[in-house]
Amino acid sequence: MQTGLQRGKHVEPSESELPIPLIDIRAATLELKREIDDSISAVLDRSHFILGPEVEEFDRAFASYAGASHSVSVGSGLSALHLGLSAAGIGPGDDVLVPANTFIATWLAVSEVGARPVPVDPDATTCNVTAAALESAMTPTTRAIIPVHLYGLPAEMDPIMEMAGRRGLFILEDAAQAHGAEYRGRRVGSLGNAAAWSFYPTKNLGALGDGGAVTTNDVALAERIRLLRNYGSPTKYVHTLKGTNSRLDEIQAAVLRVKLRHLDEWNARRKTVAERYLRQIQNPLIRLPVAPSWASPSWYVFVVRCPRRDDLQAHLKARGVDSMIHYPVPPHRQGAYTDLGHAEGAFPVAERLSAEVLSIPMGPHLSDEQVQFVVDSVNAFG
Secondary structure, three states: OOOOOOOOOOOOOOOOOOOEOOOOHHHHHHHOHHHHHHHHHHHHHHOOOEOOHHHHHHHHHHHHHHOOOEEEEEOOHHHHHHHHHHHOOOOOOOEEEEEOOOOOHHHHHHHHOOOEEEEEOOOOOOOOOOHHHHHHOOOOOEEEEOOEOHHHOOOOHHHHHHHHHHHOOEEEEEOOOOOOOEEOOEEOOOOOOEEEEEOOOOOOOOOOOOOEEEEEOOHHHHHHHHHHHEOOOOEOOEOOOOOOEOOOEHHHHHHHHHHHOOHHHHHHHHHHHHHHHHHHOOOOOOEOOOOOOOEEOOOOOEEEEOOOHHHHHHHHHHOOEOOEOOOOOOHHHOHHHHHHOOOOOOOHHHHHHHHHEEEEOOOOOOOHHHHHHHHHHHHOOO
8 A cells, every 4th residue: 555654755744643643644744745735825826716716727627527527616515415406496395305413514604594494314324315215205395405424435426316316306415425426326416406515624625624515417506506605796896696605715725626636546545444344353342434336435534333333432542543423413403403303313324324434544544553553452452
């Protein structure tokens, strides 16, 4: 496996307090430091910082990468979800089906447009929602579905799209964790009516701050999002829609253009790490993730399951191995959504996952020695 260390790069310690971090953001920046510095310097020289040539070029490149006709970059992953729904006309009185286990941004975007999130329990093996479960959760006012490609594993989209087509529903992929993931040989991001992306720094394609994008093949939808992200304005001081301010800045776009050129290589390194984990972690207390034959995950995180999850996390920490829970409290059990009235036990799979999942170190800059130490540490548990 090639890593930043083996390629002769000097890799500084991660910001994590533990010797083996969950994800080493600093190493990724240092590997490309010269390219990133040059790209930022070019922006500074031009002194054009909002909606300039870097954003235009990044949107063209990212749309092509995702297999979509259009990419509209925005200020964050949450904005991408929000503006995707808003541009599709989803709003008050509408229901939107969402996974019961996901980062809360998926739900918050629905709330931001005034619609109601309707949770759907995921499949216990893939942790993603299925077409059958979505159809069972349908309400008379369901207008849209947000299937999440959780942890970088694509949801099974063809049956979802077939069901949505019959019912006239808008499908917004939540691809925030799935940069480069493939479903039946097609990259996620062009499988639904639109897809929302996050470029948060820890992502496979991460900026040096917040950022996001919406990809779509719908020219009218793309143009509406362009207006909404920029005060609803097609021309300065002319406002045709009640928009907002959610624009990816030129420096972030320049950095993302550099990183996009390396994304496939970095994803290949992640896959190598994942394959070693799948092959070498052999502990009867540990349940490994499952990738169906039709899916090529991006391996944003590598999530194991353990009935003694908290003990496992403490064991790894004692050995210097970082880990994180994605996610410890499902959205329907958060204080922000007590108004929906979902009682404990309403979504048993999501609640079981929240008690068992643990993400172990993953990233393109793990050395062979680090991977082996993580394997040995997990195998030594219990």
